[in-house]
Amino acid sequence: MKKFLIAGNWKMNTNVYEAVELAKHIVHGVSTRNIADKVQVLICPPNTNLDAVHRELKDSKTILGAQNCHYEDKGAFTGEVSPNMLKQFDCEYVIIGHSERRQYFNETSELTNKKVIAALNHEIKPILCIGESLEQRQNGSTFNVLAEQLEVGLKNYPKDKIANLVIAYEPVWAIGTGVSATTEQVVETHLFIREKLCSILGDNAKDIFILYGGSLNPNNAQEILSSNNVDGGLIGGASLKHDQFLAIIDYAISI
Ligand code: PGA
Numbered sequence: 701m702k703k704f705l706i707a708g709n710w711k712m713n714t715n716v717y718e719a720v721e722l723a724k725h726i727v728h729g730v731s732t733r734n735i736a737d738k739v740q741v742l743i744c745p746p747n748t749n750l751d752a753v754h755r756e757l758k759d760s761k762t763i764l765g766a767q768n769c770h771y772e773d774k775g776a777f778t779g780e781v782s783p784n785m786l787k788q789f790d791c792e793y794v795i796i797g798h799s800e801r802r803q804y805f806n807e808t809s810e811l812t813n814k815k816v817i818a819a820l821n822h823e824i825k826p827i828l829c830i831g832e833s834l835e836q837r838q839n840g841s842t843f844n845v846l847a848e849q850l851e852v853g854l855k856n857y858p859k860d861k862i863a864n865l866v867i868a869y870e871p872v873w874a875i876g877t878g879v880s881a882t883t884e885q886v887v888e889t890h891l892f893i894r895e896k897l898c899s900i901l902g903d904n905a906k907d908i909f910i911l912y913g914g915s916l917n918p919n920n921a922q923e924i925l926s927s928n929n930v931d932g933g934l935i936g937g938a939s940l941k942h943d944q945f946l947a948i949i950d951y952a953i954s955i
Contacts, residue, residue, distance in 0.1 A: 704925065709935065722942055750786070769815060793826070796827065812849075828849075854897075866908070868910075881912070910931050916935050
C-alpha cells in the first residue's frame with residue numbers, strides 16, 4: 701500500500717481570517733475522510749498565520765509546516781525567521797529552496813544546504829525543492845541541474861536522518877502555469893531523482909518521499925499520484941481552494 705504526503709503551499713496568500721477559514725474547512729474535510737495510514741495532510745501558511753492556524757489544527761490529523769527558514773537560531777538577520785521560532789508552532793516540516801526563493805531571492809544550493817541542516821537540528825523535516833527551468837529542460841540540462849541541487853543541497857546530510865527528508869520535484873515551468881509535467885516526464889524524472897538519492901545517501905534513500913509539484917490539481921492528481929516514485933504532492937494554487945485540495949486528498953486515498 702502506498703502512503704502519500706499531500707502538502708499545501710499557500711505561498712504569500714491569506715490574511716489571518718482567510719487562513720483560519722481555510723484551515724477550518726481542511727480540518728473538517730480531513731476529519732470526515734478515512735485517511736488512516738494512507739495520507740498525511742500538511743499545510744504551510746505564511747509565517748504571520750502560523751499561530752492562528754496552529755490553534756485550528758489542535759487535535760486534528762492535519763499537520764503544520766512553514767515555507768522557509770533561516771539557518772541561524774537568532775541574531776541580526778532582519779526579516780528572517782529561524783527554525784526554533786517555527787518550532788514554537790509545532791511546525792513538523794519546512795519547505796526549503798522553493799524555486800521562487802531561488803529565482804527571486806537568489807537562494808543557491810549552498811544556502812539550501814545550510815537550511816536543510818539547520819531544520820534537521822531542530823527536528824523539523826526539510827522538504828527540499830528542486831526543479832529545472834523551461835530553458836534548462838529545452839537545452840537538455842534537466843538532469844545536470846537536478847543532480848547539482850541534490851548533491852549540494854544534501855551535502856553532509858546525516859544518514860541516520862534519512863527518514864526525515866522529503867524531496868519535492870517542481871519543474872519551474874509547471875508552477876502556477878496550469879500546465880503540469882506529463883506523466884512520462886514525471887516518471888522519468890522521479891526515477892532519476894530516486895537513483896541520485898541512493899547514490900548520495902545509500903540504499904535507504906529508496907524510502908525517501910519524493911513529491912511532485914507544479915499545477916497539480918484534481919484533473920491530473922490521480923494519474924500523477926499513481927506514477928512510480930511519486931509519494932505525494934506539493935500543491936500551490938489548488939491548496940487555496942479547500943474543495944480542490946480535498947479532492948486531491950481523495951485521489952490519494954483511493955490509490
Ligand atoms: P502550483 O504551485 O500548484 O500553483 O503550480 C506549486 C508550488 O509552487 O509549490
